[in-house]
Amino acid sequence: MTRNAELVPPSPRAMRLGLVMSFLLMLFALGVFILSLEAVRTPNDDGYRVDVTASGCEPNRLEVPAGQRTFTVVNRSDRAIEWEIVDGVMVLAERENIAPGLRQPLTATLKAGDYAMTCGLLSNPHGTLHVVAGESDAETPALSTTAFVGPLAEYRVYTTLQLRKLHRSAAELRDAIAAGDLEAAQQAYRDARRVDLHLAMPIGLFSDLDQRLNAHAADFEQRENDPAFVGFQRLAGGLFEQQSTAGLNGAAEQLVADVDTLTARLKSASIPPAQLADGSARILETWLDHHRDDDAIGQHDLADLVALTEGADKIVSLLSPLLESQSPATLHTLEANLAALQRDLQADADSSASRSAADDADLLQATRALARSLTGINPALTLEG
Known part of the structure; x- marks a missing residue:
C-alpha cells in the first residue's frame, strides 16, 4: 500500500503573499460597498438619492434632467416622514410614512423648471429640485388636448x-x-x-x-x-x-x-389631464404607505379605502373611452383590477366575521394592483406630467 504524502507547511513567503491577497480582497470589498452607497447619490439606473434628516433634506438642492426620474428617499431621522415634489402649492408626487432607517422609491415625470421638496416634518425648510431640459430626449407625440375636454x-x-x-x-x-x-x-x-x-x-x-x-x-x-x-x-x-x-x-x-x-x-x-390618473394612483399609494403588510386594517381605514376606490372609479369611467381607442389592453387590466378591489371591499362589507391577516393581505395586494394600473394610463395616452 502506498504511504500518504506528508503535508508540507507553507513557506513564509507564501504566507505573506496570502495575507497581502486577503487584505487586498478586503479593501476591494470595502470599496465596492462604499461605491454602492455613493452610487445612489448620483444619476444611475437606480435614480437619485435624497436623505431626509430631522432638520431637512440632504442634499437640499438637487438637479436632474427632465423626463421620468426615480428618487430613492432615505429616512435618516427618528420618526416616520413624508417627501413630496411640489410645484407652487401643487403636489406632483409624494411618498408618505417612510419609517426610520428605511428607504422608498418614488418615480415622477418632470418637465424643466424649479420645484420644492418637502423634507420630513412639515415645519422643516423645503429643498429645491431643479429640472433641466434635455435636448436629446425624444418626445413622443401626445394625444391632442382636445381629447380631454369632455372628461x-x-x-x-x-x-x-x-x-x-x-x-x-x-x-x-x-x-x-x-x-x-x-x-x-x-x-x-x-x-x-x-x-x-x-x-x-x-x-x-x-x-x-x-x-x-x-x-x-x-x-x-x-x-x-x-x-x-x-x-x-x-x-x-x-x-x-x-x-x-x-x-x-x-x-x-x-x-x-x-x-x-x-x-x-x-x-x-x-x-392637468395627466393628474387625473397619476393623482388617483398617488392617493392610493399614500393610503398604502400608512398600512404595512403586518398591520391590521381598522374599520376607519377600511372606510377610507372604500371612498378612495369610489373616487378612482370615477376617474376610470372618464378615461375609459380614450383608453378603449388608444390602448384596449391597458383598459382591460385597469377594469379587472378595479373590479377585483371592489369585490374584496364588498365581501368585507357583507361579512359579519372579524377580518383575518389573509383578508388584509389580499386587500393590500388588490390596492397595489389598481395603483399600478392607474400609473399605466398616462403612458398609454401619451400624457406627460
Whole structure:
C-alpha cells in the first residue's frame, strides 16, 4: 500500500503573499460597498438619492434632467416622514410614512423648471429640485388636448357637486361639535370624510390644503399637541378615540374654512389631464404607505379605502373611452383590477366575521394592483406630467 504524502507547511513567503491577497480582497470589498452607497447619490439606473434628516433634506438642492426620474428617499431621522415634489402649492408626487432607517422609491415625470421638496416634518425648510431640459430626449407625440375636454368638463361637474356635499357635511360637523352632540358629530364626520376622499385627487394637488385637511399627527413636531395639527385626523382622534367633542371647535371651524378655500381654488383652476390618473394612483399609494403588510386594517381605514376606490372609479369611467381607442389592453387590466378591489371591499362589507391577516393581505395586494394600473394610463395616452 502506498504511504500518504506528508503535508508540507507553507513557506513564509507564501504566507505573506496570502495575507497581502486577503487584505487586498478586503479593501476591494470595502470599496465596492462604499461605491454602492455613493452610487445612489448620483444619476444611475437606480435614480437619485435624497436623505431626509430631522432638520431637512440632504442634499437640499438637487438637479436632474427632465423626463421620468426615480428618487430613492432615505429616512435618516427618528420618526416616520413624508417627501413630496411640489410645484407652487401643487403636489406632483409624494411618498408618505417612510419609517426610520428605511428607504422608498418614488418615480415622477418632470418637465424643466424649479420645484420644492418637502423634507420630513412639515415645519422643516423645503429643498429645491431643479429640472433641466434635455435636448436629446425624444418626445413622443401626445394625444391632442382636445381629447380631454369632455372628461375634464364632466369631472368639473362631479367635483362641484361633491364640494357642495362636503361643505354641507363640514358645516353639520362644526355645528354638532359646537352643540356637544357626539353622535351627530360622528355621523357628520363620516359623511364629510367620505366626500373628502372622493375629492382626494384634486385636494392632493394643493400641498397646503392637503396638509391641513389630511395630515397625520406624526407629520408635526409636537404630534397631537401641535397647533398646526387640524383636519380630519385631528377630528377623528377626538370623536372616535376619545369619544368626545371637547377641544374640537377650532379644528371644525378650520375645516369649513378650508373647504371654502378648496371650492374657490377648484373654481378658478384647471386640473392637468395627466393628474387625473397619476393623482388617483398617488392617493392610493399614500393610503398604502400608512398600512404595512403586518398591520391590521381598522374599520376607519377600511372606510377610507372604500371612498378612495369610489373616487378612482370615477376617474376610470372618464378615461375609459380614450383608453378603449388608444390602448384596449391597458383598459382591460385597469377594469379587472378595479373590479377585483371592489369585490374584496364588498365581501368585507357583507361579512359579519372579524377580518383575518389573509383578508388584509389580499386587500393590500388588490390596492397595489389598481395603483399600478392607474400609473399605466398616462403612458398609454401619451400624457406627460
